[in-house]
Amino acid sequence: MLIMAGGFGLCGVPEQLILAIRDSGVKNLTVVSNNCGIDGVGLGLLLDTKQIKKMVSSYVGENKTFAQQYLAGELEIEFNPQGTLAERIRAGGAGIPAFFTRTGAGTQIAEGKEQRQIDGGLYVMERGLVADLSIVHAWMGDTEGNLVYRKTARNFNPMMATAGKVTVAEIEHLVQPGDINPDHIITPGVYVKRLVHVPNAVKHIEQRTVRKRTAAPAGTGEEV
């Protein structure tokens, strides 16, 4: 079974739906997600229970369990450049089975894939991705399934919502149709088959970087 799970790092991750997948006990999952959580959080939970057979991700560096299972040969990984991954998901939802991108042309990523010169540049053909199940996290949703996201918690969620044969959304705020301005809706209800209201979502921060009130540097340089 192929599952897409939204989120970037620990931001905008459908945590409660990951817990539900853990509790279901389903095994041999291929999971498409930009990252794989951290130990004990997010998709890391499904590593602990060895429910994941293969990850399709762009970066999995924050997870020791991942490294252990990978080195033990228990876990497969297919690395996709982040933009290629995002576009493959968008393409899958949009009925586009393949597209060309400059990303990865002439690198190991292009091995086994068609490469061709177009207008003087070298491009790789990449394939659209469709999931059996997509799980996404949204800020607000109405009972029609219309969704909006908050700040950078949007990330991969909108494309994944379009690319699941079945899409389940967890939402922090449940409202009625008409409560969201229709110009602001990011995911139209047609894409969402099930809604789970998670009113008190626990959110994690992977890199807590702050500045002190007394010192206010102009840039983003000071790390604490």
Added chain:
Amino acid sequence: MLIMAGGFGLCGVPEQLILAIRDSGVKNLTVVSNNCGIDGVGLGLLLDTKQIKKMVSSYVGENKTFAQQYLAGELEIEFNPQGTLAERIRAGGAGIPAFFTRTGAGTQIAEGKEQRQIDGGLYVMERGLVADLSIVHAWMGDTEGNLVYRKTARNFNPMMATAGKVTVAEIEHLVQPGDINPDHIITPGVYVKRLVHVPNAVKHIEQRTVRKRTAAPAGTGEEV
């Protein structure tokens, strides 16, 4: 010169920017736009002045001048299916030189294009489109170039904004950075090189369909 002009029918058309192109006198234009206005309105103005050499459109049925110039051999037309046109523009802006679509496979539209079987279906390869100049119409914009659109006046405008080497936006409401909720911005400012404030935009209706207050049918059937 290749110009993309936003709008669907007479809705969300950058009228003032079309007037500016008319007044510039530039000739031999290839114009990518879903339609070609109507006689004397929208892109119809550039037909009157014979500034357009070729249209790339999905439907041009509402324009007598168009038919006359086409039949006289003064005007070329390349028909694209509407969704293929929209996606070609989106692809151009997104650095995707080519993609596959089922639309038009096995029809005249696929002639001269690569067709291939992918996962048991027949697909046509279509190319991304980039414009020398894109002109778009938005509802509101800030001085950073961030844009939002109103209702179905959005249509082709957001993709065209991304696909122009230079994009000029006319906006009905000019505001300051921070005045638009950053979760609601549809076109980030990076895509917009010039803004023209058009505070009293004249808007046209192509098919004025209404119902009487006394009779309120459930559907959309009654035409006046």
Added chain:
Amino acid sequence: MAWTRDQMAERAAQELRDGFYVNLGIGIPTLVSNYIPAGMSVQLQSENGMLGFGPFPYEGEEDPDLINAGKQTVTEILTTSYFSSADSFAMIRGGHIDLSILGAMQVAENGDLANWMIPGKMVKGMGGAMDLVAGVKKVVVVMEHSAKNEPKLLKHCTLPLTGAGVVDMVITDLGVFAIDKKGGGGMTLIELAPGATLDEVRNKTEASYRTSNAL
């Protein structure tokens, strides 16, 4: 005798299911929205970039920024969302719309559809029709059975195609045909309009088709 335009639309409405997302073409298909059964939730998609729209506005409330794919003024409803035309056709091409009902000039027994151009005549363009028939889960054609005594249900379309092997059902003034476009099982007459006879349909149809046992 046979079905009127409204009756054809009413018959097409029987293909609606609760929760369906539907795209209606111009002409008879537009009338289908008048026959959505009470209590059934059906969201209409408009390919310019709108999901969920309502009836025409009251006089004086027309909004130039709010039109359907036929360029007609329409209204917003509680479920409405707006998006770009690229996102709209991603929705269509990606198979997220359940039903497309549209008109046709010709339909062939294998599901081929022609409805956008007549060689030698001024061509207006295909608009979104090619994308709709290629992408929507189920494609229902509503059309007159014949035009000027020429059959429109053919062995092969003679006009340039809008889509190859795309039609699932044809509703004409004389009856209803199912087409097994994927399985290659051909065309079957499954209903007769009141007053229409099997002989009349046979005489006005060039396509080969089976007749359902029920008839």
Added chain:
Amino acid sequence: MAWTRDQMAERAAQELRDGFYVNLGIGIPTLVSNYIPAGMSVQLQSENGMLGFGPFPYEGEEDPDLINAGKQTVTEILTTSYFSSADSFAMIRGGHIDLSILGAMQVAENGDLANWMIPGKMVKGMGGAMDLVAGVKKVVVVMEHSAKNEPKLLKHCTLPLTGAGVVDMVITDLGVFAIDKKGGGGMTLIELAPGATLDEVRNKTEASYRTSNAL
């Protein structure tokens, strides 16, 4: 002697221009934001889906929904817009970002870049680096000139590539190199860090390069 990390970042900041949209990688490139000249408008892009972000939040004001591509908490500014990761990489791949500044393990004289994997070691993944170097208008690498006395500026990269022929400029602790990646004109040393000598650079560089007349 030579440039410190901060001085390398300061030198990289000289590549900024008013109105630029810039993507900064993790490490030294992040420091570049401290050296944006006063009065210059530069918008920072974060590839997870944000254009225009500000400094780290004040203690207690961290927002888990507001992070940059390094997963660090950041802040919103007046120009900020949010979008999906697909839209973010459309922006990157489509050539709309002016400048990408990132680190590297190896750079070759033809502009090849390796910074994502060492065969035999646990691979974390390339994240957005392959898309950035393939899509952004100008790619500047900031890195130490050598690692454990092994040169990092090579004739050919020995590590798997992140991008082929993608680097425009390399800033190391010893100096600045320009690479004519499109024209095939090779690599040129255009600046020396204070205290660095032409000899030192020569000894620590495997790649062949010309030296600018100005030096």
